Amino acid sequence: MTTPNTFPAIAGSLSQFDPQALPVSAAQAIVLQWVTPLAQGERVPLRDALARVLAADVISPIDVPAHDNSAMDGYAFDSAALARPAQTLTLTVAGKAFAGHPYTDAVASDRCVRIMTGAPIPVGCDTIVPQERVTIDACETDAPATISFAANAVAPGANRRRQGEDLARGGVALRAGRVLRASDIGLMASLGLVDVRVKRRLRVAYFSTGDELRSPGQPLDAGSIYDSNRYTLGAMLQRLNVEPIDLGVVRDDPEALTATLLQAAESADVVLTSGGVSVGEADFTRSQLQTLGDVSFWGLAMRPGRPLAFGRIWSGGRPGAGRAALLFGLPGNPVATMVSFYQIVRPALIAMSGATPQPMPLIPACCDAPIRKRAGRTEFQRGIAERDAQGQWRVTPTGSQSSGALSTMSEANCFIVLAHDAADLDAGDAVDIMLFDGLV
Known part of the structure; x- marks a missing residue:
């Protein structure tokens, strides 16, 4: 792991940036440098390994395959017959071969075997002519049937799957x-x-902070709202197949927050909080992170999702004491929580799980509406993308880009990704989009 209270090696190149507004690409690099992949493994049945x-x-x-077998229904024969001067080959059918019921006798060069897909190729045969390319002469007597086909109908070794x-x-x-x-x-x-040996599941604890939050099913009193972030985080974690630990809602109280953070660090590999990382008088997550562990950064040049704290906390209540867990203090606004998770947290969880995170593909598209954008921050605007008659992607931003408008995430099907240095865009300008399919 990285030395406490220091940036990873990349930090030297970051001094030009305001630490309260770290570029997204720099934050992503720092997070991955703090990650230690899981070492523990376990054996699970195949049915549980997805x-x-x-x-x-x-x-x-x-x-x-375990043996040479036929790639299709047809007739197996010795390709040496293709070297005969005749333009049409005629072969006598010696028997039949099915998957699970092979033909066990050797096959002479003037004979063939009716064979089905997957059946082992009989001894003496190396080529299969498809059944639709042959003419069958079925005798009315007890004499074996014969087939005939053009000598150029197949090449030697055609339609043969080789062992291994x-x-x-x-x-x-x-x-x-x-x-x-x-x-x-x-x-x-x-x-x-x-069964198969796999990494153990990453344990991720998460909770929301705020006196105003109520869980669904509870009555709303004056000034309170329902907590959506915990449910959103739980669903996003479920898509990553980690072991979630839901610690509920923690009130705006430093002692309660400290107790919950220490509990989370003791039981989990990663801790996710939502809310409490801005500059309000009741926002305690960032200050507790500084007390209980190591702070790498807080605040990103990203919209939505600027107030984000990242570091490490220790179950013993001070750096180096007890068990360590990475902590992501996510913003409280619902869309900002989701954007922060997908752009910063998700790659880290994948890497900690023992896999290699792959960046989501960016697809070029034409934007059908103007977009206001301030240079100096990366923006992830919600958009609705579709292909036009020529197969090209076109995208339109959803009406509201408020970080509190969670309904727009359900309405949208992509992020419009606006680079750090980009400024205002006109209708018709090219943009990159990140489709939700495969992400959310």
């Missing part, structure tokens, strides 16, 4: 650090594996 992170390479115990061509015994089927997908589960099942 979205888990591989703790070790998966080595194939068998060849895949997908995976060879002893080869690496999946690399450690991979987030397992449905296809990976199927691949491991095809190798006969019943």
Whole structure:
């Protein structure tokens, strides 16, 4: 981990920036340098392995396929027959081969075997002619049927899947650090594996702060509001398949906040708070972070999401004492919470889980409305994107860009990403968009 109370190596290049308004790219780099990937692993059944992170390479115990087999329904024969001078080949059908029911006799060069997809290729055969390219002469007597087809209908070795061509015994089927997908589960099942070693789930504690917050189902009294951030954070964490620890709502009281932070540091790898990191008289998260641990930065040149604290807290109540956990003090406004999570927190959680975070792709689009933008901060505006008749992406900002207007996140389907140095844009200007599909 990074030395307490110091920036990582990148810090020397950051002195030109106001620490209260750190550029987004710099903040992302610092966070990833503070991350230590999980070391512990566990074995889980394949059915429980989806979205888990591989703790070790998966080595194939068998060849895949396990034998040469047919890629389609047709007739298997010896390709030496293709060298005959005749333009049309005629072969006698010696029998049938099915997946699970192979033809076990050797096949002479003037014969063939009716074969189905996946069936082992019989001894003496190396080529399959598709059934739709042959003419069948079915005899009315007990004599075997024959087939005929043009000699140029197939090339030698056509439609033959070779043993081990997908995976060879002893080869690496999946690399450690991979987030397992449905296809990976199927691949491991095809190798006969019943379980797999994965990283343990990252434990993430989260809570909201504020005397005004009420949980859904409670009555609203004067000046109170329902707490949406805890539910939003819980849902975003669920998408990452971590182990969430919901610590509820913490009132605006330094002692209560300290107790909750120490509890979180003792039980979790990462702690997420929402609210309490601005400059209000009742905003205590930032000051408690300075007391209980190490502060890396607070405040980003980002909209929404400027008030964001990042560092490390210790369960013993002071730097170096007890168990350490990374802490992200997220802003209290709902949209700012989500933007901060996706742009700063999400990559860190992926890296701590043992995987390599991949940046979400930015897609070029034409903006159909003017956008006001102040240079010197990165903005993530909500937009509605669609393809036009020519297949090009076009985007329109949602009506409100208020960081408190959570409904606009539900209305939008993308972020319009406006770079740090960008200024006002006119209608028709090119922008980058980050689609919510795959993110939210």
